[in-house]
Amino acid sequence: MSVIIAGKIDAIMPHLFILSKDSEEYRSILESSSLPELIIESELTEECEIIFGAPSSIRDVLDKLPNLRWVQSMWAGVEPLLDPSLRKDYILTNARGVFGGLMSEYVIGYLLAYERKIFQRADSQKNKVWDKTLTGSLRGKTVGLLGVGSIGADVAQAAKFFGMTVRGFTRESESSEHVDSYFHGGQLLDFVTGLDYLVSILPNTEETQKIVDAGVLNALPSHALFINVGRGSAVDESALLEALNQKKISGAVLDVFEQEPLPKKHPFWETPNLAMTFHTSAPSLPKDIANVFIENYRFYMEGKPLKYQVNFERGY
Amino acid sequence: MSVIIAGKIDAIMPHLFILSKDSEEYRSILESSSLPELIIESELTEECEIIFGAPSSIRDVLDKLPNLRWVQSMWAGVEPLLDPSLRKDYILTNARGVFGGLMSEYVIGYLLAYERKIFQRADSQKNKVWDKTLTGSLRGKTVGLLGVGSIGADVAQAAKFFGMTVRGFTRESESSEHVDSYFHGGQLLDFVTGLDYLVSILPNTEETQKIVDAGVLNALPSHALFINVGRGSAVDESALLEALNQKKISGAVLDVFEQEPLPKKHPFWETPNLAMTFHTSAPSLPKDIANVFIENYRFYMEGKPLKYQVNFERGY
Numbered sequence: 001m002s003v004i005i006a007g008k009i010d011a012i013m014p015h016l017f018i019l020s021k022d023s024e025e026y027r028s029i030l031e032s033s034s035l036p037e038l039i040i041e042s043e044l045t046e047e048c049e050i051i052f053g054a055p056s057s058i059r060d061v062l063d064k065l066p067n068l069r070w071v072q073s074m075w076a077g078v079e080p081l082l083d084p085s086l087r088k089d090y091i092l093t094n095a096r097g098v099f100g101g102l103m104s105e106y107v108i109g110y111l112l113a114y115e116r117k118i119f120q121r122a123d124s125q126k127n128k129v130w131d132k133t134l135t136g137s138l139r140g141k142t143v144g145l146l147g148v149g150s151i152g153a154d155v156a157q158a159a160k161f162f163g164m165t166v167r168g169f170t171r172e173s174e175s176s177e178h179v180d181s182y183f184h185g186g187q188l189l190d191f192v193t194g195l196d197y198l199v200s201i202l203p204n205t206e207e208t209q210k211i212v213d214a215g216v217l218n219a220l221p222s223h224a225l226f227i228n229v230g231r232g233s234a235v236d237e238s239a240l241l242e243a244l245n246q247k248k249i250s251g252a253v254l255d256v257f258e259q260e261p262l263p264k265k266h267p268f269w270e271t272p273n274l275a276m277t278f279h280t281s282a283p284s285l286p287k288d289i290a291n292v293f294i295e296n297y298r299f300y301m302e303g304k305p306l307k308y309q310v311n312f313e314r315g316y
Numbered sequence: 317m318s319v320i321i322a323g324k325i326d327a328i329m330p331h332l333f334i335l336s337k338d339s340e341e342y343r344s345i346l347e348s349s350s351l352p353e354l355i356i357e358s359e360l361t362e363e364c365e366i367i368f369g370a371p372s373s374i375r376d377v378l379d380k381l382p383n384l385r386w387v388q389s390m391w392a393g394v395e396p397l398l399d400p401s402l403r404k405d406y407i408l409t410n411a412r413g414v415f416g417g418l419m420s421e422y423v424i425g426y427l428l429a430y431e432r433k434i435f436q437r438a439d440s441q442k443n444k445v446w447d448k449t450l451t452g453s454l455r456g457k458t459v460g461l462l463g464v465g466s467i468g469a470d471v472a473q474a475a476k477f478f479g480m481t482v483r484g485f486t487r488e489s490e491s492s493e494h495v496d497s498y499f500h501g502g503q504l505l506d507f508v509t510g511l512d513y514l515v516s517i518l519p520n521t522e523e524t525q526k527i528v529d530a531g532v533l534n535a536l537p538s539h540a541l542f543i544n545v546g547r548g549s550a551v552d553e554s555a556l557l558e559a560l561n562q563k564k565i566s567g568a569v570l571d572v573f574e575q576e577p578l579p580k581k582h583p584f585w586e587t588p589n590l591a592m593t594f595h596t597s598a599p600s601l602p603k604d605i606a607n608v609f610i611e612n613y614r615f616y617m618e619g620k621p622l623k624y625q626v627n628f629e630r631g632y
Contacts, residue, residue: 101453101455101478101479102451102453105428105431105432105453105454105455105478106432106451108424108428109425109428109429109431109432109434110432110434112421112424112425112428112429113425113428113429113434115421115425116421116422116425116426116593118425118426118429118434119438121591121592121593121594121596122435122591124594125585125591125592128580128585130576130577130578130594131594131596132594132595132596133596134596134599135418135422135596135597135599137417137418137421138421139417139421158477161474161477162417162421163417260446261446262446264444269441269444275437275438275441276437276441277432277437278437278440278446278447278448279448280437280447280448280449280450280451281451283450283451
């Protein structure tokens with residue numbers, strides 16, 4: 001039953017709970033943004049209809065929220081909430097639009113480190129060798145993006161800025177103007193043939209499991225570099241290990257792994273031409289992620305469609 | 317006296333000599349470009365009116381060329397031809413427009429290596445440490461460009477692409493739309509105050525000698541990174557050494573030095589937080605440099621002003 005207080009209907013004053021190790025920082029950002037009507041609870045109560053937090057934590061409280069209407073994930077990846085055993089009777093939105101810039105910096109940074117021989121030059125300096133080896137360039141190279149959502153579109157734009165040709169592999173969408181040619185479904189091997197760089201930005205879904213397998217790695221030129229900034233599950237790690245050890249490809253840069261943190265005994269730690277970055281490519285910075293919530297909250301209060309809704313069927 | 321051959325005037329068939337260790341490659345590119353009227357000499361003769369080559373080699377033949385009208389330098393830097401004892405009764409054009417992309421890749425590459433802690437992550441991998449240290453970002457940072465010619469304008473554009481604020485220090489020009497604010501003359505210390513990154517792209521002229529001195533380095537914030545892709549002469553190397561050793565700035569990336577190759581005994585080799593790249597930032601690639609010549613040759617034959625003319629007084 002709705003109770004009218006000072007001209008407002010209590011039912012439309014939504015109760016929010018923030019579920020994150022950085023709750024205090026988020027609360028302080030939201031409080032200073034004077035969001036209309038919002039009640040930020042300091043404990044999880046049955047009244048909460050909005051949860052803003054980390055999917056791995058939200059998963060454990062889903063059945064304590066009879067009034068749940070909307071979950072805003074602080075991450076791009078929402079796998080913990082997709083488990084078939086979990087309820088899906090709410091709107092799930094993820095964090096998008098904030099990682100593209102960081103991911104572009106990461107991808108361009110490691111491509112340049114590779115072409116510019118940044119590690120080799122550091123070794124030459126150590127050995128006091130005036131190393132005039134010619135550097136490579138991004139200009140004229142061809143990059144293939146496995147997955148072209150909002151992050152992929154930003155990476156595509158950065159690749160175009162540096163004069164690359166950009167191929168995109170997607171389920172069906174062809175929405176980025178910065179992708180020169182799109183590939184879908186059965187065209188995976190055509191997509192990778194002749195690439196200088198293969199970059200996976202794929203989420204973890206049933207369809208993306210081990211999509212980067214021996215077949216894909218064998219189809220790449222031997223000078224190709226592989227970068228994974230999506231999810232570790234998209235890669236057949238044994239096949240990648242073999243491709244690197246047998247020099248079927250030139251190198252790999254991995255931000256994500258099947259198991260994280262990577263077990264100490266995993267051979268990746270010592271695989272030649274493999275650089276790893278410990279899932280740091282695009283950190284969720286509270287000020288960025290809070291802005292996603294704030295924008296969506298305004299839509300929520302106006303009864304408009306929320307941005308970045310996750311389709312529970314597709315998983316992204 | 318002009319002799320008419322097959323309807324053409326011999327006097328307008330210019331004789332070219334190519335003076336470079338890559339002469340054969342240049343000759344083959346020019347020959348396949350079917351340039352009208354051009355006669356490419358295989359030896360240096362008195363008839364040569366055009367020289368296309370490396371300034372350090374051209375310097376030695378200047379007095380053997382009574383018909384010299386135009387020198388196209390294969391380099392951006394033309395110091396060897398500026399010596400007061402040398403003739404200056406010809407048009408000198410340098411190589412421009414081809415280095416900007418490579419220089420941008422270099423600058424962005426090393427800024428990203430710094431922000432993304434690329435070397436630190438490599439060490440963590442070596443030590444099998446799952447290193448979740450937060451990465452930095454270029455977005456929102458302020459870069460100061462010492463010298464904003466055609467290369468600087470390209471670096472400015474790349475910096476804007478990554479969301480940086482761009483300051484430019486020039487003699488007087490304010491021609492790049494990608495520079496947010498310009499500084500000149502006595503404003504050097506204002507220009508560097510508060511910069512996250514200082515990038516020198518200055519040529520070697522009287523006015524740029526040791527412009528990056530103790531005063532400039534002291535005015536930089538302690539977290540600042542200094543990059544030199546211009547000429548080594550623009551830096552007071554002792555002052556830089558002291559700034560790095562005393563951690564007055566966070567680091568330096570040097571492509572150029574007062575003396576090259578850098579002497580083995582120079583303390584830079586072992587200075588902490590100094591990365592060096594041995595004058596490789598923007599190699600003169602024959603296909604790029606040949607295009608500069610080809611374009612200018614067409615202007616030359618049409619009697620139009622040549623591009624990239626060097627002002628002997630200013631030295632660039």
